[in-house]
Amino acid sequence: xxxxxxxxxxxxxxxxxxxxxxxxxxxxxxxxxxxxxxxxxxxxxxxxxxxxxxxxxxxxxxxxxxxxxxxxxxxxxxxxxxxxxxxxxxxxxxxxxxxxxxxxxxxxxxxxx
Amino acid sequence: xxxxxxxxxxxxxxxxxxxxxxxxxxxxxxxxxxxxxxxxxxxxxxxxxxxxxxxxxxxxxxxxxxxxxxxxxxxxxxxxxxxxxxxxxxxxxxxxxxxxxxxxxxxxxxx
Numbered sequence: 001x002x003x004x005x006x007x008x009x010x011x012x013x014x015x016x017x018x019x020x021x022x023x024x025x026x027x028x029x030x031x032x033x034x035x036x037x038x039x040x041x042x043x044x045x046x047x048x049x050x051x052x053x054x055x056x057x058x059x060x061x062x063x064x065x066x067x068x069x070x071x072x073x074x075x076x077x078x079x080x081x082x083x084x085x086x087x088x089x090x091x092x093x094x095x096x097x098x099x100x101x102x103x104x105x106x107x108x109x110x111x112x113x
Numbered sequence: 114x115x116x117x118x119x120x121x122x123x124x125x126x127x128x129x130x131x132x133x134x135x136x137x138x139x140x141x142x143x144x145x146x147x148x149x150x151x152x153x154x155x156x157x158x159x160x161x162x163x164x165x166x167x168x169x170x171x172x173x174x175x176x177x178x179x180x181x182x183x184x185x186x187x188x189x190x191x192x193x194x195x196x197x198x199x200x201x202x203x204x205x206x207x208x209x210x211x212x213x214x215x216x217x218x219x220x221x222x223x224x
Contacts, residue, residue, distance in 0.1 A: 001172075034212065034213075036215075042217075043203065043215040043216060043217050043218060044156070044203070044215045045215070046212050046213070046214075049212060089155075089156060091156075099144050099146055099161045099163070099168070099169060099207060099213070100146065100158055100161055100169040100171075101146070101148075101156075101158060101213065102158065103148075103155055103156040103157070103158075104155070105155045106155055106156075
């Protein structure tokens with residue numbers, strides 16, 4: 001089955017700096033890669049996703065890049081703000097579109113004011 | 114549109130008991146997936162239902178089961194509870210081949 005590795009497990013950055021979280025996946029058939037943000041005590045919420053026919057996608061301060069050859073994808077957050085502090089999960093899916101997600105182990109991002 | 118709802122939000126059980134958790138998807142969503150979240154194992158896929166049929170299954174023992182009703186509401190059942198079953202159980206609903214929307218979860222504690 002699919003295996004997703006995520007690094008780093010914790011990340012602290014100064015407010016205003018950029019943060020990068022990286023994930024690798026094992027199943028070359030994976031075609032959908034979402035990123036979820038989970039604040040303490042809350043549900044995971046999708047912040048951005050990318051499909052395998054696209055190399056990069058941006059949404060304001062957030063961007064995701066995908067390298068299918070190397071089987072890795074990354075989340076980039078620019079101009080970080082205190083409200084970006086949360087746990088971020090990457091995921092991959094290859095079954096029937098997107099319904100079965102294999103998650104990475106999560107990155108706890110702390111923004112230092 | 115109302116979001117995904119889960120009941121109950123908190124549950125305390127003892128070893129050996131069984132438990133049933135409920136999930137109501139967003140109106141119009143026919144796919145419901147269940148995940149287990151623990152500090153040690155992270156988010157792990159349990160199973161997914163679509164139109165009352167289990168379409169995908171994760172690597173969990175047979176003590177974990179689920180079903181989906183004609184109105185797309187889903188339940189999951191865990192029998193013969195073990196201490197290691199203590200976790201946050203999340204369900205997510207989605208339209209076909211689109212993003213998954215998570216519910217708030219049910220926090221299960223097994224004593």
